[in-house]
Amino acid sequence: MNPNNLSTDLNQSNQINHNNSSSPSQTIKLLPDSISTNSILNSSTSTPENQQQNTTSTNSNQTLRLRKGTKLEYAYPNPFRNSTEGPDPSTFLQSIESPFQVQEYIALLVRANPHDVNQIISLPATLNLSSNNNLVPQEVWIYEQLRRFSQDLSYPFVSSLQIECKRSTCPEMKAGEWLYLCAAHATANENDCCAIDYIVHTLDGATALLNSARYFPSRLQIPTTSIKHFTSIARRLYRIFAHAWFHHRDIFEQCESETSLYTRFLALTDRFNLISEDLLVIPRTNEEDEINISDDREQDKTQTSFNLTQTNNEDDELEELE
Numbered sequence: 001m002n003p004n005n006l007s008t009d010l011n012q013s014n015q016i017n018h019n020n021s022s023s024p025s026q027t028i029k030l031l032p033d034s035i036s037t038n039s040i041l042n043s044s045t046s047t048p049e050n051q052q053q054n055t056t057s058t059n060s061n062q063t064l065r066l067r068k069g070t071k072l073e074y075a076y077p078n079p080f081r082n083s084t085e086g087p088d089p090s091t092f093l094q095s096i097e098s099p100f101q102v103q104e105y106i107a108l109l110v111r112a113n114p115h116d117v118n119q120i121i122s123l124p125a126t127l128n129l130s131s132n133n134n135l136v137p138q139e140v141w142i143y144e145q146l147r148r149f150s151q152d153l154s155y156p157f158v159s160s161l162q163i164e165c166k167r168s169t170c171p172e173m174k175a176g177e178w179l180y181l182c183a184a185h186a187t188a189n190e191n192d193c194c195a196i197d198y199i200v201h202t203l204d205g206a207t208a209l210l211n212s213a214r215y216f217p218s219r220l221q222i223p224t225t226s227i228k229h230f231t232s233i234a235r236r237l238y239r240i241f242a243h244a245w246f247h248h249r250d251i252f253e254q255c256e257s258e259t260s261l262y263t264r265f266l267a268l269t270d271r272f273n274l275i276s277e278d279l280l281v282i283p284r285t286n287e288e289d290e291i292n293i294s295d296d297r298e299q300d301k302t303q304t305s306f307n308l309t310q311t312n313n314e315d316d317e318l319e320e321l322e
Contacts, residue, residue, distance in 0.1 A: 002076045076111055093124050093135055102136055102144045117264040121271055139222040145232055145268055149207050156255045158199055170195035175242035175281050198238050235275040245282045
């Protein structure tokens, strides 16, 4: 290589670097404009109120940021944190900018307090007493609730049942004296599922049906012909709770103390008449009676009722998906 050419290249490189450094318009930003160095240095000693401000965004174009040292309770929006009389569902629901608005609203309620079943299952409505309009159609609300139950049942209920509920211990799907035949098979000879297989098949079938583009093409509007599937799904999901209550009581009580999932499920089915009373095999307790079942049914008389007409065979198969 010619030394003269090397010297020329070095001079040109130095000249380019000098021009770049002298240009005031060419700067490198290591942080967004909305974040200052001082705010990062002070994040470790910030108050809970500041942590909440750091984790939530006042600008819809900003993304949610979790600062180092942020507590879990401030990692997600909480409709109850700064409210003494409970959140205004109309304000909070409309503040969620997402195509899955109802799903995220339910998720936030469950995360805030899974034991407040009345708040979680109640249709969101305006606090204005002069308005009787619900913010979410009833059928959409039930659909999203059933989707959430299919998700929450997987953990901790089913994951805990897998430890001791096996073919050797539970060869049949029973709940006391009730025997259930699996509807996931084409022929009757294949219906002899053990309990844990029945539970997994039931969850898979419910999930597939709720995600079927044929029966539920939109999550904003439910076809009238698809409403009938709600009772079928709810009835089968209930059997999972029933088997756990009768045959794995310790697991049932442990999971229920953590999540109140069965209490929430029973409150939903009572509120919207999804399961007839004669199919509820788990005895009601005084704690469940405090939900005021009769008041809920009276409240929903003006709303759409679901057809609970059942066939003699309660184990008729879930509709096949095409």
